[in-house]
Amino acid sequence: MVFNSLQFFLFYIIVTVGYYLLPHRFRWLLLLLASCYFYMAFVPIYILILAGTIIIDYFAGIYLEKIADQKKRKRFLILSIVTNVGILCVFKYYNFFAANINDLADSAHITGQLFYLKILLPIGLSFHTFQAMSYTIEVYRGNQKAEKHFGIYALYVMFYPQLVAGPIERPQNVLHQFHEEHRFNFENIKSGLMQMAFGLFKKVVIADRISILVDAVYAHPRQNSASNLAIATCLYSFQIYCDFSGYSDMAIGTAKTMGIDLMTNFRSPYLSRSVNEFWTRWHISLSTWFRDYLYIPLGGNRVPVPRWFLNLFIVFLISGFWHGANWTFIAWGALHGIFLIVEIIKNMLLKKAGYSFKPNALKSIFQALITFILVSFAWIFFRSPNVHTAFYISGKILSGNFSGATNFAINQFELLFTICLIVALLIKEYYFAIVSTKNTTFFIVMFSIIMLLCYLFGIFNNKQFIYFQF
Amino acid sequence: MKKILAFALLIVTLLILVISSVNDLTRLFAQAKYKSKAWWGSDKYIYGDLYGFCYLPKFRINSPQGVDNRVKFDTTATETKKIDLYALSDSYTWEIFTDPSLFYHVNKITFTRLNDRQVTPITLDKTKKNILILESSERNIRLVYEDTAYLTRFFDFKPSLTVQNTAIKPTNNFRFNFKLNDVDANIEFNLWDYRLLTPFKEFKAQLSYSLFNRINPDAYVSDDKRYLLYGITVDTIYKQSSFKPIGKPELNGIIEALNKTYDYYKSKGFDEVYMAIIPNPVTILYPHYNNYTYNQLIPLVQNDKRLKVKVIDAGESFKQARTQIYCYSDTHWNYNGEKIWLSLVNNILKKY
Known part of the structure; x- marks a missing residue:
């Protein structure tokens, strides 16, 4: 079900x-x-x-x-x-x-x-x-x-x-x-239902819409241009996010309506400014599981630097393998391990050189963009049916030859519509991470609008959640 | 008060879930909904089964057959009734085979549906000509015609039995596609399939079609926007598709199975066995749909020199027809198509 x-x-x-x-x-x-x-x-x-x-x-x-x-x-x-x-x-x-x-x-x-x-x-x-x-x-x-x-x-x-x-x-x-x-508490019901509605919206309006395009491109990577593959890969990043965080929202919301609080699983991961930060925002319940039961018992970062790096790499390798019995998941985990180690070395070198990081908006956007590109690149391995295909797709994208037709399984208007939805989602997550439901009228109006949008723009094909396979 | 409301909600929801989980209950409910003309009735098949898939308002056609009245055949009552006609058929001809008066020289008809699980006991009357027609629409050929065991299981030859005409009389050609094998589909039907809600469904369907050029994947809109086409007869991932190429081994399998079936029924005493393939609408109307190439399934089977079964070829007649022969919003033919096919069958029966 x-x-x-x-x-x-x-x-x-x-x-x-x-x-x-x-x-x-x-x-x-x-x-x-x-x-x-x-x-x-x-x-x-x-x-x-x-x-x-x-x-x-x-x-x-x-x-x-x-x-x-x-x-x-x-x-x-x-x-x-x-x-x-x-x-x-x-x-x-x-x-x-x-x-x-x-x-x-x-x-x-x-x-x-x-x-x-x-x-x-x-x-x-x-x-x-x-x-x-x-x-x-x-x-x-x-x-x-x-x-x-x-x-x-x-x-x-x-x-x-x-x-x-x-x-x-x-x-x-x-x-x-x-x-x-847990006594009946209308505040819990409102807040739980609102989270469920957002989760459903992410799943049926965004994730399942993107999947139409991504599935078609990844089914025939050789018949698609580098630009098609790059666009599909970027969109897949949002598909898997909306699919999985949508599920988590519905799970947390369902429990909330019964007065039971489950832990937060996502905190706007694509707003992260580093891969390290990404892992504090993505699938938090799994990353903290590995931190508490594998990384720390292995010695964590309280060991010599080479051993620390090895610990990180082992954790990400196993984390990849946890997702599925396929070399693609192992490669995905290994890539994240490498990204993280390189990031730590970079920070060490900058610290040694006496560079002090002064955050500003432009720099943050640039860093978030770089992080998104790295994470999306790793998703190629996660999404591909085998390592051979993943290398083919990543090679074609990295070749930089973006000429060629951009025909998709969805029309241009729908592509634009999808991009607008993604932008709206990012803005919502940045400015309104939690939507207050204290005002009942506001709740009723918002809830009704979201459900109406789910009905009108949702793709109801009973598509399973991606993470069900794990 | 709150508790009473909660109990009421619980009971109603439980009731819907239980009805939806038991196929027979949903079927009972479905029959009532199909018959009803009230707000709680269903529009799913009234305007054609393909309309029921996609709810595009343009295809809400009051007479999905495209012509108002069924064509009646003048197969004279004075003729000698010297043929006992038997048929294995699908939804295209279920209705036709309930009426012996549509066929020349036919004394009685015994037919069984290709998707029936039951076996029909029969005794061949040797004083009559016993003719068997294997009728199938093109979309079912690759699913059923490559299995001799399947094709020969429908009749149980019991010489000692007194046989009744076991034909089941369908009441409406459009009602037999309803499949109850999925709880979620049942819930959707029980919760959502009411005439009152049809405008909402049509609005959503039209919105998706206008903005995203997308409708329910079970149906396609023809290039000229006149017809709805059945998704599985178009999409090349399905064996039912007119565009999914057929390989030599598969073709050989079909021919071999048909020949074995022919031998089997001949050995049981049938005077002749005919095969009739009803072309998919897309095969006749849009053989180059979406730049696909027709897989030539019908000519490949019918023109194979090894084939022993006699062929009733509707394809050519359909191609040359000057009238509309398929429904705009349904997977089936209309009465014109039916008439052409009946003429072809009667031309054969006249010779006996």
Whole structure:
């Protein structure tokens, strides 16, 4: 069930109204059943995988808290992590490894092939696995008490708004909210609905409109000129942003209407003036996850400089691989790692040379533009079906030969309309990051206008969110 | 008061979700909506199925057939009824095959739909000529005509049974495209498909078309803007497309399957087996649509020297027709097209 479907529209009304009609003690059950229904709308059988990890992590959490022996605690933590990562490896990465090992064996003329698994990737597997892992790690670290209520713990992993594409929550932020009673609060409803409306707008009006152009160009890169590829790549940057942040907005808004606060996942990333800043604004729940559970345990920046760079590179490489079992994602992660390292070296050299940075508007715009170009360049690898195609596209764009026809799957007016929408979005994010809904009349007018625009200009093709595949 | 309203909202929403999740319930509701002329009725198929896909106001045509009255054939009642006609057919001819009086010499008709799951028990009357017609529109050829097992599963030959005419009488040619296999589609139908809302749908459709030159991908507007064309018969990613090239192996597969089907039915006692391919509207009206090249599927199949099945070739007659033969806003032909095709069939039946 996708957020931009009518099925979700009905489902959301039923669950939210039911939530407020039920006494507090039964709400967890309603949310858990609703989350099961939501997940089973994709591939029902995969709920068993989720149930398996929930059971293992629930007991791991309890034992981690009970046992005083540090060695035993570590063993339980490792068991939990290995189980979670193991499931991820089997379902997400096994065929990738098998294909690469078979290719290597072929080139070395070794007979025998690894078998392939005929399985579909459970939707949102990487998200709920990471969320489950953050729970056991936090219990191990003593930052979170083990959850004794099995249903509430299951709900922590399965809470439907963020089950399949995040934000990847921390137990400290969410678990206690499931215990608290949330009374009906009209302010929460207004603010949640407004965020949902903006999210829907980003998805159906901007992202799905851009996807018509981008999909057509990336399907036949050789038949498209360098300028077509460059335009499609720039637009893809906004497509993936509107798609993913639109989803996050809808997830956060949905939870908000039930009085539950989820963490912010995006803060206008394309207004960043450096790649480093970009990663503090893009997919915040994942970048902070990697920071807390991988980068810092590796030593972070409190190590010699070469090791620091290595830590950064490892984190981005794994972050890329987290997205999907394809060399394109690894290359995307590696590119970001390289960008970040080069940026740090540049800053070090400037500091050494005694250059002091005085911010001004023009410089900021220039820096934001450079950052956008770098990030967009990396998206080529993210969007391409394989590394070979990604190199072809990036090579063609970098060749600088922008002559040739610019025919797109959308007409020129629609292209202009799309660009206007993007500009409007950037202005809105710069000046009105949060739209106040305190004034009910303003809320009703704004909400109605956004929904009307969604209806009139939305592309309703039930296209899934890009991040669902991860 | 707030609680009562909340309960009411919950119950109504639950009801819609339940109805939409159970296909039979939605089907019941759909039948009532199609029949109704009130505000809560549906406009989905009244003006043609392609109009129902895209809601472009220009194609809201009161008589999607393009001509007002069905053409009646004067197949004299005094004739000898010496033919038992059998047919495997699709939506183009379902209605025709319910009426034996449209065909020369025909005593009775037994037909089954190509997408039917049920098997029709039959007994061939050896005192009659038993003729089988395999009718399919061009868009279905590559889906059904390459599988002998599929083509031979429709009739169960039971010599001992007393057979009734099992033909199912459709009430409206435009109502049989409704597919209930998707909860979201059902919700859309139950929540959104009301005559009252048609002006909003038309406004959105016209806005998208005027500004962005885009309509629902299930339909295309012809270059001269006179016809709506069925998306799958145009878009080359689909096998149903008149422009998706056909390779030699696939063609061989179709011919082989048809020949095996022919042998099978002949061995079961049929006197003759005919094949009739109804061309896609785009094949006849716009063979060079969007600078595509027609894949020549019909001539390639019909003119193949290996083919044993006899051919009822409507293509040439359709090309030469001086009247409108396809509906402007529907995937099917109109009564003129139907008439031409019936004449071709009757010319064959007259010879028996």
